[in-house]
Amino acid sequence: MRHPNVPESLDSWWILHQMFAFDRLTWDQLPQTQRTELIREAQTALEALKTSDDTDVGLAQMVGHRADLMITHYSKNYDGLAHAQTVIDKLRLTEYLASSTSYVSILELGLYDATAKIHAALSEQNLKPNTQEWNQGFDDLLKEQEKIPHHAGRLWAKIPQRRYVCFYPMDKKRGEDVNWFMLSYEERSKLMLEHGKIGRTFHGLVTQVISGSIGYDNYEWGVDLYADDPLVFKKLIYEMRFDEASAKYGHFGEFYSGMQFSLDQLETYLDGHQIPALNVLQPALKA
C-alpha cells in the first residue's frame, strides 16, 4: 500500500476452497455404468481446469465431520473463480455432494520489509506521501519486487503437490486492548520477522500458502499448509502459538485437514478405496 502505515503485498492466484459432505451410501447404490459416466464427466471438467495456465484445481479427502471432500481452485482472475464454481455446480456428481462451506481469498506475499525500504527510498528522494510522485515511485519500486526470483517463483506456483493439506482461516486481533492494526509499522514488522524466523525452521518440511481474504470472506487470511507428514502441522502450529504474532494476536477459525489425491484417483476415492499415495503430476514444490 502506498500509505506509510500499511504493508504492501504481492497478490497472485485467486483462491476458492470448497468443502463438501459426500453422500457415500447413495452413491454406492448407483449402477457401475452410471458411476463411471459421472466420474468421467467430472474428470474431463476438472482436467480442463487443471491443465489450463490460468487455473488449477486440487482435490483432498478430508478427515473429520466438517468436510469429506475439499476442492481448491486457483484462478488468475476473479471471474475465473466464478467460472470454476459454475463448472463444479454443473457436474452431475454434485447431486451426491452437499456444500458445507467455502472460502474466498487471494494468494499474497507479505512485504513488511520491502515496503519499509521503498518508503525510505522515496523519502530520501524528498518525496511526500499522498502525492502523485510518491505514488508513482511506489508503484515502480513495487513492480521490481515481483521480479525477484524468490517472489516470482512463489507467486504463480500451482497448488503444492504434497500428500497432506491443512487449511484454516485466521484474523489478527482487533480488540479494545489488544489490537494488531493499532501497532506501529515497526512493531508489526518486527513481529512478522520473528514469525518468519520460526517458520523457516520448518523450511522444506512444509509449504505454506498465505492468502488474504479481507473483503471476500469472514476472516482476514487463509492459511494452507502442505506436507508429506501430517504431524508436521501440529508441530509447526504449536510452535507458532508461542510466538507473539500468534500468541497475542492470532485468532483462528475452523481447522480442516486431509489427504490430497490426483484427478486419476477420483474413482478410487469415490468408490471408497484407500488412496495409496498422491500421484504427483507436477514436481513437488519447496516452500
Ligand code: 76R
Ligand atoms: O516469505 C517469507 O519467508 C516471509 C516471511 C513470512 C511472512 C511475511 C512468513 C513465513 N509468513 C508470513 C506472513 Mn506465515 N504462517 C502463518 C501461519 O497458526 C498460526 O499461528 C499462524 C498461521 C503459519 C503456520 C505460517 C507459517 N503468515 C503470514 C501472514 C500475513 C500476516 C500479515 O501480513 O500481517 C499470516 C496470517 C501468516 C500465518 N510462515 C512463514 C509460516 C512458515 C512455515 C513460514 C516460513 C516459510 C519458509 O520460509 O519456508
